[in-house]
Amino acid sequence: MLDVRNISYQIRNRKLLDGVSFQAKPGELLAIVGANGAGKSTLLKLCTRELIKFTGEIQLFDRAIPSYSDKELSQFRAVLPQQNSVVFPFLVSELVLMGRYPHFEFHPSEQDFAIAELALKKVGMWDFASRIFTTLSGGEQQRVQLARVLAQIWDVEQGILFLDEPTTGLDLLHQHQMLEIAHEFTKKGFCVVVILHDLNLAAQYADQIVMLRAGRVEAIGTPREIITEETIHRVFNLKVWLIEHPEMGCPMVVPQHYQFSSNQQ
Numbered sequence: 001m002l003d004v005r006n007i008s009y010q011i012r013n014r015k016l017l018d019g020v021s022f023q024a025k026p027g028e029l030l031a032i033v034g035a036n037g038a039g040k041s042t043l044l045k046l047c048t049r050e051l052i053k054f055t056g057e058i059q060l061f062d063r064a065i066p067s068y069s070d071k072e073l074s075q076f077r078a079v080l081p082q083q084n085s086v087v088f089p090f091l092v093s094e095l096v097l098m099g100r101y102p103h104f105e106f107h108p109s110e111q112d113f114a115i116a117e118l119a120l121k122k123v124g125m126w127d128f129a130s131r132i133f134t135t136l137s138g139g140e141q142q143r144v145q146l147a148r149v150l151a152q153i154w155d156v157e158q159g160i161l162f163l164d165e166p167t168t169g170l171d172l173l174h175q176h177q178m179l180e181i182a183h184e185f186t187k188k189g190f191c192v193v194v195i196l197h198d199l200n201l202a203a204q205y206a207d208q209i210v211m212l213r214a215g216r217v218e219a220i221g222t223p224r225e226i227i228t229e230e231t232i233h234r235v236f237n238l239k240v241w242l243i244e245h246p247e248m249g250c251p252m253v254v255p256q257h258y259q260f261s262s263n264q265q
């Protein structure tokens with residue numbers, strides 16, 4: 001479904017990504033992790049065609065992404081970027097309906113309204129439908145933005161969802177709710193690609209993890225395969241212990257006591 005082949009990307013002689021390859025299949029949740037500045041958002045922007053000049057190839061459904069029109073792409077692929085700046089006083093319901101723009105010409109249909117409602121209910125924000133978006137808290141805004149991107153691909157047979165640090169600003173419950181919803185969409189055959197900083201969320205929800213380090217793939221595989229004390233130390237320069245999740249059996253990361261002076265290199 002998503003096939004990233006030997007991607008390199010540079011800005012002014014600085015290589016931000018170097019020879020990155022991975023595949024994500026339908027029904028899979030793929031997490032991209034790595035330290036600040038590792039190239040995660042840049043990689044996502046290439047996959048979503050926000051950035052276009054790169055070497056290598058990115059295919060969606062066996063077609064190179066430059067061959068799609070914007071309209072075609074927006075009908076099956078939705079993107080939740082890291083920053084969503086909304087300045088106009090839109091109602092929450094209006095903002096979510098914007099997710100349906102790729103599906104109607106001039107006026108939203110009954111189905112578009114119904115899907116916007118379902119998406120808002122899915123993220124638990126239906127009661128806020130008539131509020132002005134900019135008056136919501138940061139976490140509430142993030143959940144509404146998720147509803148907007150879900151509405152965009154709600155009734156698509158097989159879609160792809162890109163989420164850049166979607167749990168930022170969310171409390172513990174809503175972080176898990178966000179990833180449960182993403183996981184639910186993979187059960188419908190969707191592919192979800194999500195940038196995460198929390199390795200424990202990645203371990204719990206990802207089928208596959210791509211670990212980036214300085215623009216290169218340091219490790220790729222299932223959480224059990226690549227979440228190890230060694231890889232985490234290599235990638236994040238932090239010593240951790242691993243314990244087993246008591247219910248799910250996946251690895252959970254427990255940082256060791258960080259001593260600033262002895263860890264500086």
Ligand SMILES: Nc1ncnc2c1ncn2[C@@H]1O[C@H](COP(=O)(O)OP(=O)(O)OP(=O)(O)O)[C@@H](O)[C@H]1O
Nearest residue numbers: 011014016034035036037038039040041042043197
């Ligand atoms: N337009 C640009 N011009 C110069 N450098 C850039 C540009 N965009 C990104 N970079 C640099 O490329 C590197 C990768 O950035 P990117 O945003 O992809 O990292 P990231 O892994 O998403 O980081 P974070 O976890 O902090 O969000 C960083 O060092 C960043 O400063």
